[in-house]
Amino acid sequence: MEPRGRGRGRGRHSPSTAPVVVRYEESERGSGSKEKNSSADSDSVEMRVGKLSIGDDKPAASGFDICPPKQAGSVVLKPPLFLKNREKRQSSNSRSNVVVSLRPGMVFLKGYLSLSDQEMIVKRCRELGVGSGGFYQPGYGEDTKMHLKMMCLGKNWDPQSGQYGDRRPFDGAKPPQIPPEFHSHVHSALKDSNALLPSISPDICIVNFYSQTGRLGLHQDKDESPDSLRLGLPVISFSIGDSADFLYADHRDLDQPQKLLLQSGDVLIFGGPSRNIFHGVASIHPNTAPNLLLQHTNLRPGRLNLTFRRY
Numbered sequence: 001m002e003p004r005g006r007g008r009g010r011g012r013h014s015p016s017t018a019p020v021v022v023r024y025e026e027s028e029r030g031s032g033s034k035e036k037n038s039s040a041d042s043d044s045v046e047m048r049v050g051k052l053s054i055g056d057d058k059p060a061a062s063g064f065d066i067c068p069p070k071q072a073g074s075v076v077l078k079p080p081l082f083l084k085n086r087e088k089r090q091s092s093n094s095r096s097n098v099v100v101s102l103r104p105g106m107v108f109l110k111g112y113l114s115l116s117d118q119e120m121i122v123k124r125c126r127e128l129g130v131g132s133g134g135f136y137q138p139g140y141g142e143d144t145k146m147h148l149k150m151m152c153l154g155k156n157w158d159p160q161s162g163q164y165g166d167r168r169p170f171d172g173a174k175p176p177q178i179p180p181e182f183h184s185h186v187h188s189a190l191k192d193s194n195a196l197l198p199s200i201s202p203d204i205c206i207v208n209f210y211s212q213t214g215r216l217g218l219h220q221d222k223d224e225s226p227d228s229l230r231l232g233l234p235v236i237s238f239s240i241g242d243s244a245d246f247l248y249a250d251h252r253d254l255d256q257p258q259k260l261l262l263q264s265g266d267v268l269i270f271g272g273p274s275r276n277i278f279h280g281v282a283s284i285h286p287n288t289a290p291n292l293l294l295q296h297t298n299l300r301p302g303r304l305n306l307t308f309r310r311y
Helices: 081-091 115-129 180-192 226-230 291-297
Strands: 020-023 098-103 106-110 149-153 156-158 163-165 204-210 216-219 235-241 243-249 258-262 267-270 278-285 303-309
Touching: 115 149, 115 180, 115 204, 115 235, 115 291, 115 303, 180 235, 180 267, 180 303, 243 303, 278 303
Parallel strands: none
Antiparallel strands: 020 098, 098 106, 106 267, 149 204, 156 163, 204 303, 216 278, 235 267, 235 303, 243 258, 243 278
16 A cells, blocks of 8 residues: 555464455456556666655656656557457446455455546546655655655655655645545445445545556554544555555565455455555566556556545
8 A cells, every 4th residue: 555664573474364255247357568668667766875865856846757748759559459349348337346355344346446437547646746745756764765656645644754744844745635536436435345344535645656666565554543543444545557466464474465466446445453454565567557548648657556544
């Protein structure tokens, strides 16, 4: 999900309840290839020698562009007709037809967001991401940058302090508001999950963009208010773009986490007894984003992830 705690303690893993399919109806998903953007690897974050801090980023008004303009003379290969038709059929489906209970309080909505929904979310994130309070490369300290780009909506989350605030400490920028259409999708997903979790109106959204070499270690989402954590208010995650290997466990145990493949359009919800699970992103699968999504948005190679919660 979003960046969180950095502790390195290891604990004993408790086996999770086997996934239970609540309802299922086969859903086709197209995948295709896209020529590799030469700048994609430069978007990944590496450990560097020397003094680095989040204050080294560009001014907030010139944030990272997740959908850069196409270069003049560039050639985009069109997918086969059958693949285009399959993706168009998917785009007409507005709601998931697969709901899986992974464990108490943790629900997976397979293919919940239609292609048109995904395109809207990408375009809105792009608009917000290049403006004030938009995407930047966060870090935990002077020496370490994270393997992703981040933008906060509603409230700012500071990786160094682990606290929320009204403005970003390194440039004073105020986070953009969460778009109303995002709220609508969150409310629908909670309703359709059948998870018996408290409904929320999110006031926080952390948007992460992982390049094809991006990743995020196991962590907990535990910086929200004591009441939010005590009530088990859910975290709702939207995945768009390339697929990712998502890890989760009861303890920070790198040898035994459960693994779930998240594809473009998938929604994952965890709350209640699963609110404090450890989770992370092990790897991104290149060239797995839907072709029509790439054609209509020019989304960079990588994965866009939005996580909603209530402070």
